[in-house]
Amino acid sequence: MGLLTLKEDRPTPPCVYNYRVYCCATVAAFCAVMIGYDSAFIGGTLALNSFKKEFDWSQYSTSEANLINENIVSLYQAGAFFGSFFAYAVGHYLGRRRGLQIFSGVFILGAGLMLGANGDRGLGLIYGGRVLAGIGVGGASNLTPIYISELAPPAIRGRLVGLYEMGWQLGGVVGFWINYGVSTTMPENHSQWIIPFAVQLIPAGLMFIGLFFIKESPRWLMTRGKRDLALKNLCWIRKLDTDDMYMLEEVAAIDAGLEYQQSTVGLGFWQPFKSLWNDRKVMYRFFLGCSLFFWQNASGINAINYYSPTVFRSIGLTGTNTSLLTTGIFGVIKAVVTLIWLFFLIDNLGRRNLLMIGALGGSICLFYVGGYIAVAKPEENPSSTISSGGISAMAFFYLWTIFYTPSWNGTPWVINSEMFPQNVRTLGQAFAAASNWFFNFLVARFTQQMFTGMGYGVYFFFASLMLCSIVFVWFLIPETKGIPLESMDRLFSKDLPQRRAHKIVMAELAEDEESFRRNVEGSGLGLEKDEFGEKKAHVEVV
Structure with a gap:
């Protein structure tokens, strides 16, 4: 068993792992590029002097400025919370692919609205645009993992859903370095801060266009009674004929699952709510899905993403450009480690092991960083150069990134995309995505106040919660790979x-x-071997 050896649920023709399934997943995963870019660029852009001058930041006290910052950041998460639930209705009636098109369009509208803001008009257009953009990414964050999981072969489902996380990290890298680039190469004017806002339109536009060239989820089509189109799409995605043994098995499993759900719960719009209310096993999975995102945000990742300049200042780094440069390196490390997670870890080491190893290693690193700040008090003893202790704290911070990224960053999205039954999958993902944005909102809304009130205690707080998450995973989360x-x-x-x-x-x-x-x-169906040596049954799929 090598690092790239796949754990298959049944013998699988090699052609199933083809470029088409990867292309469909990649296009859908572009919504994560939008999310990752926002989480990376917004804190750095708000810290630019050009932004502060245009909106006359000097008129505000420190507490007022912190409140405005938190409002600008957190309105995005508030919109995403509601967008996650809107996606349930859209995904149920219109499908995964068309739903993604609608929400990417809403995001484009919101991002375009932000570009109209300036010193004369005030911050209103940024507030409104961020709410709309949040609704767009909230809906897309619901539908993308579902869409990918429904078309993915089981052996590479983690890898394909992981493209969502890879998109998040690529967007983050661009967001971090866009801020650094404009801060070091452009004068402090309107263009310097508006360019990072405008770049949001690029991944959203690419996603909107790309969705015209991929196929709708066969499993969703089956639930809507569009069987012929579902089989056609599934054959296209798998590059197999309907009479191939692998196709017979997959379609039979889908039919059996739908028949069971139809006879027990039903496939209508309100049936998942009834199932949630009446079936404790389904409710338990909803609890697990929402809890995973509580523990993800309890790691402190979004406090670091949205307020990275504040985090690095607490360690002893001074100067806006220095903080942005350090933040850019943080983004590059996350992207590189995500690639390793995507291709080597998620479908081999498994979901449970990754979560527990990441939580243990990450908590040790945060305890060290908090301990350094408690002893050295770098903010009370400013210096033009960072001390050797500060360098060690930075090293442990980056080590925390290496532990966190291949574990709690993307793995909760993978688990949530795959653990729900077909008839409640969209609703389950809606609750999971909404819980992510809710906890994300709380972090974005109160992080500045936490650093002001708790100081180094913030790091001890998140480190302790990471240790608690190990207990949660050990007792409650089963392995889902394969x-x-x-x-x-x-x-x-x-x-x-x-x-x-x-x-x-x-x-x-x-x-x-x-x-x-x-x-x-x-059964006398006359199995034969085709030119590739695969057995094929001459029978019509019913």
């Missing part, structure tokens, strides 16, 4: 310690696959 979407009910219904459920379900799936093949081969 489990087909239609078999997630088995995984979460096992009355076993969660650390053992994955192994048992994978063994059951292997037995089921062998039984299915024996039944097909013994």
Whole structure:
């Protein structure tokens, strides 16, 4: 078993892992580029002197300026919270692909509105534009992981959903370095701060255009009774004919899952709400999904993303350009580590192990950073150069980034995209995404006040919560890698310690696959081998 060896739920033709499935996932994942860019650029742009001069920042006291900063940042998260729920209705009636187009269009409208702000008009257009942009990314953050998980082969589902996280980090890198670039190469004028706002339109426009060239989710089409189009799309994505054994098995699993849901809960708009209310097992999964994003934000990542200049000043770095440069390096490290997570870790090491290892290593690093600030008090002893202790604190901060990024940064999105049944998947992802934006909002709204009131205690606070998250994962989160979407009910219904459920379900799936093949081969359907040596059954999928 090498680092790139895939753990398959059943024998899979190599053509299934083709460029088409990667292209569809990449286009959908562009919404994360929009999110990552915003989280990276907004704090640095608000710290630019050109922005402060245009909107006469000198008229405000420190507490008033902090409040305005927090309002500008957090209105985006507030809009995203509601956008996550709007996406449930859009995704249910209009589909994943069209829903993504609608929300990318809303984002473009909001981003364009922000460009009309200036000193004469005030901050109103920025406030309104950020609410609209938030609604757009909130809806897209709901639909993108669902869309990708529904078209992904199980063995690379983590990798494909992980493209969402990769897009987030790429957007972050651009956002960090855009701020550094305009601050060092442009005069302090209107153009210097408006350019970072304008760059938001690029990933949103690319996503909107790209969505015209990819296919709708076959599983969603099945739920809407569009079977012929669903099979056509699935064959295109898999590069297989309908009579291929792999296709027979996948379609049979989808049919069985839909039939079970139809007979127990139903596939209508309100049925998922009834299922949530009446089925404790479904409610439990909703609880797990929302809790994962609480623990993600409890790591402190969004406090660092949105207010990185404040974080680096607390360690002892001085000067806007120095803080922006250090923040840019932080973004590059996250992007590089995300690539390693994407291709080597998420579908091999697994979700549970990543979360626990990342939490343990990350908490140790934050305890060190907080301890350094408590002892050295760098903000009370300013210096033009950073001390050796400050350098060590920076090293541990970057080490924290290496632990956090391949664990809590993207893994909660992967788990939430795959663990819900088909009939509640959009609603489940809506609750999960909304919880992410809710906790994100709280962090964005109160981080400045936390640093003012708690000082180094902020680092101890987040480090302690990361340790608590290990207990949560160990007892409550099962491993989901390699489990087909239609078999997630088995995984979460096992009355076993969660650390053992994955192994048992994978063994059951292997037995089921062998039984299915024996039944097909013994039914007189005349299995033959095609030119690639794959067995094919001459039977129409029903």
